Amino acid sequence: MAAGPGSGSGGAPSEAEAAHLCRSLEVGTVMTLFYSKKSQRPERKTFQVKLETRQVTWSRGSEKTEGAVDIREIKEIRPGKNSRDFDRYQEDPCFRPDQSHCFVVLYGTEFRLKTLSLQATSEEEVNMWIKGLNWLVADTLRAATPLQIERWLRKQFYSLDRNREDRISAKDLKNMLSQVNYRVPNMRFLRERLTDVEQRNGDITYGQFAQLYRSLMFSAQKMMDVPFLERGGERSEHFRVSLLEFQKFLLEYQRELWAADTLQVQEFMFNFLRDPLREIDEPYFSLDEFLTFLFSKENSIWNSQLDMVCPENMNNPLSHYWISSSHNTYLTGDQFSSESSLEAYARCLRMGCRCIEREYRCHHRGAGLALPSFISTQRELPAAPSLVAVSCPDGSPRAHFPPWVSFSGLLGRARRHAGHLPRAHLNHQDQVL
Numbered sequence: 001m002a003a004g005p006g007s008g009s010g011g012a013p014s015e016a017e018a019a020h021l022c023r024s025l026e027v028g029t030v031m032t033l034f035y036s037k038k039s040q041r042p043e044r045k046t047f048q049v050k051l052e053t054r055q056v057t058w059s060r061g062s063e064k065t066e067g068a069v070d071i072r073e074i075k076e077i078r079p080g081k082n083s084r085d086f087d088r089y090q091e092d093p094c095f096r097p098d099q100s101h102c103f104v105v106l107y108g109t110e111f112r113l114k115t116l117s118l119q120a121t122s123e124e125e126v127n128m129w130i131k132g133l134n135w136l137v138a139d140t141l142r143a144a145t146p147l148q149i150e151r152w153l154r155k156q157f158y159s160l161d162r163n164r165e166d167r168i169s170a171k172d173l174k175n176m177l178s179q180v181n182y183r184v185p186n187m188r189f190l191r192e193r194l195t196d197v198e199q200r201n202g203d204i205t206y207g208q209f210a211q212l213y214r215s216l217m218f219s220a221q222k223m224m225d226v227p228f229l230e231r232g233g234e235r236s237e238h239f240r241v242s243l244l245e246f247q248k249f250l251l252e253y254q255r256e257l258w259a260a261d262t263l264q265v266q267e268f269m270f271n272f273l274r275d276p277l278r279e280i281d282e283p284y285f286s287l288d289e290f291l292t293f294l295f296s297k298e299n300s301i302w303n304s305q306l307d308m309v310c311p312e313n314m315n316n317p318l319s320h321y322w323i324s325s326s327h328n329t330y331l332t333g334d335q336f337s338s339e340s341s342l343e344a345y346a347r348c349l350r351m352g353c354r355c356i357e358r359e360y361r362c363h364h365r366g367a368g369l370a371l372p373s374f375i376s377t378q379r380e381l382p383a384a385p386s387l388v389a390v391s392c393p394d395g396s397p398r399a400h401f402p403p404w405v406s407f408s409g410l411l412g413r414a415r416r417h418a419g420h421l422p423r424a425h426l427n428h429q430d431q432v433l
Contacts, residue, residue, distance in 0.1 A: 013135055021132035025049035029125055032097070033058065034085040034117040042095050047118070049132070053155040054140045056105070056116075056133070064162070069107050069116060070155075072140045072148075076106040076113075076350075077130050085117035103130055111347065144274050145296035146289065153213055156180075157206050167203035170194070173212075182216065214288045221291050227253065228290060241285040243269065272298055322354040 013021060028048030035042065045058040045066070054071040081087075081097070083104040089095040097119040103126050105116040120126045143151075160168040160176055170191065174184045184190050193215060194204070204212075227249055228241055241249075243266060250259035259265050269283040272293060278284075285293065293299055309321055345356055 012138075013131060018135050018139075021128065021135060022049070022051060024128060025132045025136075026051055029120065029129075031121070031125075032095075032119040034083075034089065034095075034119065036085050036088075036115065038088045042089065042119070049136065052151065053158060054136065054151050055155065069105065071133070071136050073107045073109055074105055074133065074137050075108070077133055077137075078104045078106070079126060079130060080104075081117075083115045083117045085115055101126060105133070112344070113347070144272050145298060146272065146292055147274055149292065150210075153210050154206070157209050165203075167205050168209065169203055173204060173209070218288060218291065221294075226294065228287065239287045241287070241290045243282050243284065246285060246290075268298075272296075318354060322352055 026049050028046050030044055031047050032042050032044050043060075045060055047056065047058045049055070049071075050057055050068075055068045056071060056074075057065045057068045059065050079102075080099050081102045081104075085104075086097070086102065100123045101121070102117070102119050105118070106113040107116065108114045118129075120129065140151075156176060157168065160172040170187060174187065174190055177184050177190075193212065194208075228239075228245070243262070246269065247259050247262060247265045250256040250265065266283060269285065270279050273283070273285075273289070314321060348356060
């Protein structure tokens with residue numbers, strides 16, 4: 001069964017077990033990496049977790065890092081040889097790893113995910129990585145915004161500090177800012193802003209880099225019509241937003257009814273800061289922290305109570321609650337030369353889509369061929385049973401609500417394949433099968 005982020009085998013680890021897993025993954029292990037291109041033969045590399053930046057990195061021994069995956073981008077971790085990367089070496093006697101020694105990390109920010117196909121030295125090592133990564137994914141995603149910014153800043157700084165000297169040049173900083181869409185007209189512009197961090201010449205440490213980031217963010221936002229900003233106009237390290245001032249802002253400016261409870265506001269500030277040294281009777285925000293809060297996920301206008309759909313209140317058509325997949329879902333690229341894959345269907349179902357479309361035709365062997373209409377590619381899709389296996393490995397839907405599968409074309413074959421979809425609502429041209 002595929003392991004989704006946050007759902008490690010045997011349940012969530014205890015705090016002590018999670019700490020032990022993190023230490024083990026930080027030390028790292030040597031594993032074999034299988035590439036997506038057959039021209040690249042599998043290679044043994046050292047894989048480690050960088051906790052400061054929340055990344056999985058790999059390298060050859062003590063050499064420089066060759067690649068990295070952001071843990072926050074990991075969408076799924078699958079035990080076994082569940083990727084095409086392993087299939088490319090089936091006929092090579094040198095690379096026939098044991099199923100129990102393999103796992104696959106699916107990651108990325110686009111719909112079509114990338115894969116990291118790995119072979120460990122033992123089943124215990126596989127379980128350690130799967131359980132540890134599942135915990136890290138969940139912990140990384142629920143981290144407060146200031147901590148996420150801290151990790152992002154460290155990742156950017158370390159990517160520039162290629163020689164591991166804990167310092168970067170002003171030229172490197174200028175190039176980095178342009179990559180994150182901050183326009184730096186010339187080096188003089190940057191040096192003037194480095195005055196605040198007392199580093200107009202020479203290299204820049206991480207502390208100065210982080211302070212410069214806060215200064216630039218303040219300069220971009222200080223003209224907003226927001227309380228507390230009109231007091232001075234210039235950024236001050238000594239300026240504070242007290243508990244009562246923050247509560248007043250939530251009640252009067254944002255109409256947050258829950259903020260009437262002072263203890264609730266205090267707890268909110270503790271959770272946002274996540275700093276044991278700041279857990280005092282009268283917590284406060286610095287001006288930088290207050291601005292960070294304004295643009296944070298914690299200050300979203302979305303009502304989180306609507307994240308869950310209540311079956312008793314579902315009085316509208318299903319299309320009001322879930323989208324349907326397109327008949328082009330199975331394609332991984334263009335309609336002429338791309339490979340067909342069940343991964344797209346599986347990803348749709350796991351993301352909450354409840355209706356997928358399938359069309360059946362015949363080919364010369366007489367077997368059912370599932371192809372959407374008006375598609376030029378000649379690559380075949382496996383039949384419905386395979387779709388169920390990859391999207392619902394345990395034989396049942398992964399959501400509280402069953403999927404709808406719309407069949408068209410060869411009705412007889414569609415009916416036979418429908419038998420592999422227990423508890424699913426199946427329709428054919430508006431008729432329930």
